[in-house]
Amino acid sequence: KNASSSSFKTNVMPRRFYSSGGSPPPRKVVVLGAAGGIGQPLALLMKLNPLVSKLALYDIAGTPGVAADVGHINSRAEVAGYMGEEQLGTALENANVVIIPAGVPRKPGMTRDDLFNINAGIVKSLCSAIAKYCPEAIVNMISNPVNSTVPIAAEVFKKAGTYNEKKLFGVTTLDVVRAKTFYASKAGVPVEEVDVPVVGGHAGVTILPLFSQATPKPNSVLSEEDIKALTKRTQDGGTEVVEAKAGKGSATLSMAYAGAVFASSVLKGLNGEPNIVECSYVQSNVTELPFFASKVRLGEKGVEEVLGLGFLSEYEKQGLEGLKSELKSSIEKGIKSASEN
Ligand code: NAI
Numbered sequence: 001k002n003a004s005s006s007s008f009k010t011n012v013m014p015r016r017f018y019s020s021g022g023s024p025p026p027r028k029v030v031v032l033g034a035a036g037g038i039g040q041p042l043a044l045l046m047k048l049n050p051l052v053s054k055l056a057l058y059d060i061a062g063t064p065g066v067a068a069d070v071g072h073i074n075s076r077a078e079v080a081g082y083m084g085e086e087q088l089g090t091a092l093e094n095a096n097v098v099i100i101p102a103g104v105p106r107k108p109g110m111t112r113d114d115l116f117n118i119n120a121g122i123v124k125s126l127c128s129a130i131a132k133y134c135p136e137a138i139v140n141m142i143s144n145p146v147n148s149t150v151p152i153a154a155e156v157f158k159k160a161g162t163y164n165e166k167k168l169f170g171v172t173t174l175d176v177v178r179a180k181t182f183y184a185s186k187a188g189v190p191v192e193e194v195d196v197p198v199v200g201g202h203a204g205v206t207i208l209p210l211f212s213q214a215t216p217k218p219n220s221v222l223s224e225e226d227i228k229a230l231t232k233r234t235q236d237g238g239t240e241v242v243e244a245k246a247g248k249g250s251a252t253l254s255m256a257y258a259g260a261v262f263a264s265s266v267l268k269g270l271n272g273e274p275n276i277v278e279c280s281y282v283q284s285n286v287t288e289l290p291f292f293a294s295k296v297r298l299g300e301k302g303v304e305e306v307l308g309l310g311f312l313s314e315y316e317k318q319g320l321e322g323l324k325s326e327l328k329s330s331i332e333k334g335i336k337s338a339s340e341n
Contacts, residue, residue: 024050027051029046029099029267030055032098033058033101037250041252041256042259044256045257046099046263049267056082057081057091065081066081097138097140097270100126104118123152135162138266139153139168140259147331151290164302165303170280170282173278174258176198180196186230194216197295199286199294200323262278275297277296285306289327289328
């Protein structure tokens with residue numbers, strides 16, 4: 001039985017694993033940027049996750065309100081709000097998992113790289129604080145451009161002497177979430193059963209869904225045109241939302257869902273649940289690029305194993321070769337930006 005595909009059917013709510021009757025181990029999750037469009041629904045979903053015992057919500061403004069609101073919900077996690085840089089250290093202390101959706105989102109006409117300078121600065125300062133206050137924590141990076149913010153975080157941690165490549169993840173789950181929805185609809189199969197790996201990076205053509213590996217198989221064979229259209233829609237999923245929101249931001253609700261699915265899998269891995277597999281953008285040897293998204297097996301120390309690409313169709317092989325130069329330059333841009341000042 002293919003363990004990775006069965007465990008790939010992730011859900012926000014973990015299935016029963018703690019059969020001994022005991023509750024799962026205490027786990028502190030911190031959300032940085034918790035008052036934002038992604039941060040608020042993500043705080044809600046993490047509050048609902050029974051694997052979380054403490055939920056720290058940090059932002060530069062607005063977190064007392066979000067924490068008071070979410071804190072009234074009837075679930076295990078104890079919620080606390082932290083506001084302003086002087087409270088960042090306390091928010092991060094003893095964290096097991098830090099999720100970062102802090103930054104500015106895309107506006108119509110903006111590319112992810114337009115956000116680069118603002119978000120690079122935010123990510124650098126937050127990662128310096130992580131290195132200082134919770135160097136052992138697992139970091140889930142949502143702030144865009146993920147292709148560059150993950151290398152930036154790695155550089156900040158290297159400089160601080162705390163870098164552990166097994167504990168730094170770029171969250172690409174939204175690409176997987178979209179690929180599953182679009183595939184399910186085209187293939188006429190139930191979305192809950194769908195598994196589609198998405199590899200490469202997290203912007204435009206660097207997003208490479210591997211529909212040739214999608215399961216369950218479609219009811220009638222998808223044409224090459226269908227596959228191209230599905231690929232393009234997955235790559236442009238973010239733009240679809242930005243345009244539909246017409247100036248009111250980018251994906252927040254589906255991103256919060258995707259971030260919660262990924263964080264839940266990270267927590268299951270930490271707790272020793274076997275065969276937890278998610279696609280994520282991590283330090284990698286799968287290609288010649290130093291960071292690359294592919295299926296990753298999650299474990300008690302973070303990354304347990306970075307899995308290979310498996311079978312690729314001719315179209316996917318072309319996509320892979322075609323994305324490398326853009327991904328490489330985004331990685332280099334991140335490394336360069338981290339070395340400045
Ligand atoms: P938003 O503007 O609604 O929220 C961002 C929050 O970050 C705000 O509450 C703001 O106060 C906070 N923030 C700014 N500087 C901060 C700092 N130094 N420390 C702590 N918090 C700080 O934006 P939204 O829509 O929630 O998006 C957030 C980020 O997520 C953006 O970079 C966006 O591009 C990215 N994103 C990533 C996706 C992915 O798939 N990885 C998908 C969608 C968005």
